[in-house]
Amino acid sequence: xxxxxxxxxxxxVAEGNPLTVKCTYSVSGNPYLFWYVQYPNRGLQFLxxxxxxxxxxxxxxxxxxxFNKSQTSFHLKKPSALVSDSALYFCAVRENAGNxxxxxxxxxxxxxxxx
Amino acid sequence: ETGVTQTPRHLVMGMxxxxxxxxxxxxxxxxxxxxxxxxxxxxxxMFVYSLEERVENNxxxxxxxxECPNSSHLFLHLHTLQPEDSALYLCASSQDHHRDYExxxxxxxxxxxx
Numbered sequence: 138x139x140x141x142x143x144x145x146x147x148x149x150v151a152e153g154n155p156l157t158v159k160c161t162y163s164v165s166g167n168p169y170l171f172w173y174v175q176y177p178n179r180g181l182q183f184l185x186x187x188x189x190x191x192x193x194x195x196x197x198x199x200x201x202x203x204f205n206k207s208q209t210s211f212h213l214k215k216p217s218a219l220v221s222d223s224a225l226y227f228c229a230v231r232e233n234a235g236n237x238x239x240x241x242x243x244x245x246x247x248x249x250x251x252x
Numbered sequence: 253e254t255g256v257t258q259t260p261r262h263l264v265m266g267m268x269x270x271x272x273x274x275x276x277x278x279x280x281x282x283x284x285x286x287x288x289x290x291x292x293x294x295x296x297x298m299f300v301y302s303l304e305e306r307v308e309n310n311x312x313x314x315x316x317x318x319e320c321p322n323s324s325h326l327f328l329h330l331h332t333l334q335p336e337d338s339a340l341y342l343c344a345s346s347q348d349h350h351r352d353y354e355x356x357x358x359x360x361x362x363x364x365x366x
Contacts, residue, residue, distance in 0.1 A: 169352050180256070180342050180357030181295075188352045226340075233352065238308075239255070242295040 139164050141230045143243035150218045151251050158198070158213040158246045160202075160228030167233045170211040172202055175225040184226075187211060188233075198222070218250045258343050258358035265333065266366055269327045273328040273361045275343030278284040281356070283349035286318060289340040289360070301326060302349045333365045 140163045150156045162168055169188055173181040185196025192204045202213045213226060228243040259313045265271050277284060286298040300308035301320040315337075317329040326343055340362050344355040 171354060173357075178359070179259075180344075180359045181355075182355065183354040186352070186354055228297075231352075237348070239297065244292070244294055 139230060139232060139239070139241045141228055141241050141243045144157075144235055145224075145246050146244075147247045147249065149249045151252065152220055153217050156218040156222070156248065156250070157217050158226045158248060160211045160213065160243060162209050162228075162230040162241075164230060164232045168245065169231045169233050170202075170204060171231075171240075172196065172200070172211075172213050173227045173229065174198075177224075181227060182196040184213070190226075191232075220250045220252055223248055224252045229248065240243045255356050256343060256345055256358035258341075258361050260361060261359065262362045262364075264366060265330070267333060267335070268332075270329070272330065272333040273341055273343075273363075275326040275328075275358055277324055277343075277345040277356070277358075279345055279356060281345040281347050282323055283346045283353075284320060284323070285344040285346075285355065286326065286328050287342040287344065289342055293298045295342075298328075302350055307349060312349075330363075334365075335365050338363055338365045 138222050142161045171186045172184040175181045184200050185194050187194050189202045195201045200215050225245045227245045231240045258273045283302045288296040298312045299318040304320045313330050319327040338359045342360045343358040346353040346355045
């Protein structure tokens with residue numbers, strides 16, 4: 138069965154420091170992987186996705202994520218955090234083959250960037 | 253975020269009321285979705301429409317009734333809801349409902365059932 142885990146409920150970083158938000162997944166075949174961000178009182182916004190090709194994916198607002206097949210991970214990273222990056226981050230996964238098209242969502246990680 | 257709009261943004265309703273949530277997408281997408289977001293739970297996919305046809309219905313109680321009159325509009329009709337239905341209801345759209353397209357979300361309707 139497909140699953141996705143975000144092992145940290147909350148991540149705290151100081152402004153200007155690098156940040157990492159972790160995501161691991163389990164699918165039967167190859168994955169499609171997505172990161173979304175949700176600011177307070179807003180809907181989710183797409184950040185980036187991995188479909189195929191280069192393992193390092195660059196997305197919006199300076200975020201990037203690295204697909205690691207051996208570790209079944211897709212961690213979100215940013216070299217220098219901003220206070221405005223404080224939000225809820227969701228990882229999602231979908232199998233890229235078979236009949237199951239369902240997108241499986243993580244529980245979210247709350248990122249707090251301190252000035 | 254103006255690509256997908258939702259109204260109302262907030263709704264308080266009694267268990268005997270009937271109300272509707274509205275979603276409109278201005279992105280020319282073919283697929284639209286309803287999600288339920290509750291605290292400490294994964295995002296729950298409720299319904300998927302592709303070109304106005306329902307393609308997924310994930311065991312949602314019949315007190316939730318979707319309607320998709322065209323590819324730009326999606327409604328969620330609510331009747332005789334329960335307090336546990338209180339949540340943020342999110343509408344989303346994507347170019348297609350195939351598996352590699354990202355979804356674009358509206359701001360949500362915060363629903364409180366009293």
